[in-house]
Amino acid sequence: xxxxxxxxxxxxxxxxxxxxxxxxxxxxxxxALALVIAMLIALGRLSQSRFLDRILIVFLxxxxxxxxxxxxxxxxxxxxxxxxxxxxxxxxxxxxTISAFTAGVIGLGINYGCYMSEVIRSSIAAIDKGQTxxxxxxxxxxxxxxxxIVIPQSFRxxxxxxxxxxxxxxxxxxxxxxxxxxxxxxxxxxxxxxxFLTIESYTLAALAYLILSIPLGQGxxxxxxxxxxxx
Amino acid sequence: xxxxxxxxxxxxKSFGQNEILKGITLTIEKGEKxxxxxxxxxxxxxxxxxxxxxxxxTAGTVKINGEYFVEPGKKYNENHVAKLRTNIGMVFQRFNLxxxxxALENVMAALTKVRQKSTxxxxxxxxxxxxxxxxxxxxxxxxxxxxxxxxxxxxxxxxLAMEPEAMLFDEATSALDPELVGEVLNVIRELxxxxxxxxxxxxxxxxxxxxxDRVIFMDDGLIIESGSPDQLFRNPQHDRTKTFLQRLKx
Numbered sequence: 001x002x003x004x005x006x007x008x009x010x011x012x013x014x015x016x017x018x019x020x021x022x023x024x025x026x027x028x029x030x031x032a033l034a035l036v037i038a039m040l041i042a043l044g045r046l047s048q049s050r051f052l053d054r055i056l057i058v059f060l061x062x063x064x065x066x067x068x069x070x071x072x073x074x075x076x077x078x079x080x081x082x083x084x085x086x087x088x089x090x091x092x093x094x095x096x097t098i099s100a101f102t103a104g105v106i107g108l109g110i111n112y113g114c115y116m117s118e119v120i121r122s123s124i125a126a127i128d129k130g131q132t133x134x135x136x137x138x139x140x141x142x143x144x145x146x147x148x149i150v151i152p153q154s155f156r157x158x159x160x161x162x163x164x165x166x167x168x169x170x171x172x173x174x175x176x177x178x179x180x181x182x183x184x185x186x187x188x189x190x191x192x193x194x195x196f197l198t199i200e201s202y203t204l205a206a207l208a209y210l211i212l213s214i215p216l217g218q219g220x221x222x223x224x225x226x227x228x229x230x231x
Numbered sequence: 232x233x234x235x236x237x238x239x240x241x242x243x244k245s246f247g248q249n250e251i252l253k254g255i256t257l258t259i260e261k262g263e264k265x266x267x268x269x270x271x272x273x274x275x276x277x278x279x280x281x282x283x284x285x286x287x288x289t290a291g292t293v294k295i296n297g298e299y300f301v302e303p304g305k306k307y308n309e310n311h312v313a314k315l316r317t318n319i320g321m322v323f324q325r326f327n328l329x330x331x332x333x334a335l336e337n338v339m340a341a342l343t344k345v346r347q348k349s350t351x352x353x354x355x356x357x358x359x360x361x362x363x364x365x366x367x368x369x370x371x372x373x374x375x376x377x378x379x380x381x382x383x384x385x386x387x388x389x390x391l392a393m394e395p396e397a398m399l400f401d402e403a404t405s406a407l408d409p410e411l412v413g414e415v416l417n418v419i420r421e422l423x424x425x426x427x428x429x430x431x432x433x434x435x436x437x438x439x440x441x442x443x444d445r446v447i448f449m450d451d452g453l454i455i456e457s458g459s460p461d462q463l464f465r466n467p468q469h470d471r472t473k474t475f476l477q478r479l480k481x
Contacts, residue, residue, distance in 0.1 A: 133285055134327035134386075138341035138393060139317035141309055148344055196330055 008200035012191050016208050019187040023173045023212070026183065030108030030173075031166050037113025042120040052081035055092060063114040069175050071111055076179040100181035108169055108176075117167055123158035124150060158229045163220040167213050174209075184208050235297070236261045236397050236428045237282055237319075243290035244277055251277045254451035255291070259397070264429045266439040269449035270475055277336075277430045279401050282430060283319045284312050295319060317345060320390030326382040328358070328374040328389070330469070334361065335370040338389045346393065360388040361474040364418050380411030384418055397428035404435060436479060440464055448472045 041060070044052050063071070080096045087094040098106075127150050135145035177185040184205050192201035233394045237259040244252040251274045259265050280286040282293060284300045287307070293300050295315050301307050308452060328337050338357035342348045348356065361367045364384040374382050390398060400419065406411045416438055423429060423442045433439055439446060440460040447457040448469070456469045467473045 090438075111364070128325075128327070130323060130325055130327035131329065134323065135341075136285060136313070137283055137316060137319075137323075138389070139313050139343065139345040141313045144344060148340070149329060153329070154376035156331065 003200060004197055005200050005203075007193075008195070008197045008204060009096070009111060012188070012201060012204055015187050015191065016184060016204060019184045020208055020212070022101075022181065022183050023170060024209070026104050026173050026176065027106070027166070027170050029105045030112065031169055033105055034111030034112035034116055034165075034169070036110055038116035038120050039051070039116035040148065041113065042124060045117070045121055049120060054077075060114050060117070063111060068107065068111045068172060069178060072104065072175055074106040075107040075110075076100060078105075081127075099128050100176065100179045103179055104173065104176040104181055109187055112165055112169055116162060119158045119161045123154035127153050159223045159227060160220055163216070163223060167216050167220070170212050170216075171209060187192075233258075234261045235259065235261070236295070237430070238292075238294040238297075239278075240279060240292045240294075242278070242293065243289045244274075244281060244286060244441055250289075250435060251452055252281070252288075252374065256448070257468045260429060261396075262428055262446045263421050264442050265431070265447060266443035266445070267430065267432045267447045268434075268436070268439060268475075269455075273370070274447040274452040275449045276401055279399050279430060279432050282399055283316050283321055285314060285321070298404050305432065313345075317393055318396050319385075320393060320395035320398040322383070322387055322390055322398065322400045322403045323351075324406050325375070326379070326386045326406070328382055328386055330374050331370050333373055334377070334385045336367065337374070337385055338392050341389070342392055356392050357388075359386070360392045363391065364388045365414075378411060380405045380414045383407065383415045387415075387422075391422075397430070398422065400429065400431040400433065402432050402434065404433070436464070448475065450475070 041056055044056050047053070076098070080098055084094055087096070096219050131149055131153065132142075132145045135149045136142070140148065173183055174185045176183055177189070180186070188201045188205040192198050195201070232364065233410050235258045237257075239255055239257040239466055240258075242255040243250065249421070253274075255278055257278075262457075267278065277286055281288050285292065292303060295318050296380075298315060299305075300312055300315055316353060319450060329340065332340060335354070335357055338360060339350070339353040342353035342356055345352075358367060358370065361370050364387055366381060366384055366388070369377060369381060369385075377385065387403075403419065404415050412435070416435065419429075420442060421430075429442075431439070431443070443460045445457060446460050446463040448455050448463060448467070448471075448473050456463060456472045463472065464476065467476060
């Protein structure tokens, strides 16, 4: 059996580069959404309201108890139908479609937001209460103390973990292939099935992920070292 | 002529079922230096923390310059409480400096955020107070690069920079190595000489005797006895005070 890496490289690489762009923008958008969701959940759970805390715990259990793939399928296929069903009560021929990209961003954002909320919550809880007290004694309001003193410090604790979640999300974008987004896996799959260059195609696909994840992993390590300088 | 800075009336504080303060009434005059002593668990730190509403009283009132933190019958207003707190500085046992900021940034933080000063002005004020505590040469150091005594002096500078009318010291030297206690006491002594109103919770009895105008002995959530240092240390009236002072000698 002959391997045809030069051919596969020549033909597949331009397509993979395009797919890499899709993966990068999907991850950036998904991660931005995840951060917002994580922050909201973390602050909600740290608030005084036990009712809110309970609701959020139920939500977290549902999201963490189901596979990301199921969630992506649900957001892409089920969610628009559900919204249509509800909206048609008021607007008779209400239409809604969401793109695979949008569904991917929402699915990844919610899933990662839930996991990351625990990272953010525990990093906020890890900050000594004395920090808040010192700020309050100086005349900060609770909100000011939280946003100016506590969260910046907690961010230094959570940043390396969050960065690792970012790298994990890059890899998890491969699941968005199941909802028809032309990312690395779907691109590779269609090329491999046309040319039968299976070994070459999937090896190149794996390399495409490594190009993103290895430098980022190194970056996280450097970041971690820098952040621990004064503390 | 009475000129009260801090007025505490019928103050109660409970944590769950546990009543820590059982009805404290206390007035602190402008310029007065009050030292609170007592066995651990007597409620002295809790009382101090109620004076700037870091602990919310279960019942009773606290007034600063005649202004209630929370007026009887009215609701807790966070902005009002925060504003009143700027009149009272607080120094903690564990310093509580912000570890990600330099000494200078620690002192500047509240000046820009709370007092809304420009960065230039905040820097000038901060530098002045760092000079006052003798640490201008350490202004670009992070707390982790400073000794406990230096950290506590920075914390004092941070409070003073807000130009409060009174200062609360919550066992300000208890977490320090013995050889570093002196430098912090010197700064506090200097403040006392300048006429700052102060309330100190301390275990440094000789220091209490030296700077205090009035010493308060607390036990079991109540003020047992209060008087001039001479009176209280040389001639305590109450048995519990005697026992406490007796125990200190050993």
